[in-house]
Amino acid sequence: xxxxxxxxxxxxxxxxxxxWTAQKLADxxxxxxxxxxxxxxxxxxxxxxxxxxxxxxxxxxTGGVEFIWDHGRGVGVRLARNxxxxxxxxxxxxxxxxx
Numbered sequence: 772x773x774x775x776x777x778x779x780x781x782x783x784x785x786x787x788x789x790x791w792t793a794q795k796l797a798d799x800x801x802x803x804x805x806x807x808x809x810x811x812x813x814x815x816x817x818x819x820x821x822x823x824x825x826x827x828x829x830x831x832x833t834g835g836v837e838f839i840w841d842h843g844r845g846v847g848v849r850l851a852r853n854x855x856x857x858x859x860x861x862x863x864x865x866x867x868x869x870x
Contacts, residue, residue: 775841776824777817778814779814779816780814780815780846788835788849789836796830799834800829802826802827806819806823836850836851837850
């Protein structure tokens with residue numbers, strides 16, 4: 772797990788880069804859409820569990836989002852250079868702990 776928490780602004784920006792709806796991110800992260808919307812509503816660190824934040828981060832990273840951390844210039848997101856081809860998708864993101 773990453774030490775730096777993601778922000779609601781990073782989640783919104785990541786969804787925008789991927790053109791994902793809240794429902795698409797919910798499906799990819801295996802979370803409820805209400806959890807995604809609650810995380811989206813925060814500008815700073817959202818009031819969600821660490822496990823839910825990790826699931827959102829994994830889903831966005833798998834989709835091709837790279838998180839940028841504050842090194843004196845602010846946090847953000849960008850599309851990763853090794854992003855999957857457009858149109859490639861997945862049913863859910865696995866953390867290897869299923870079943």
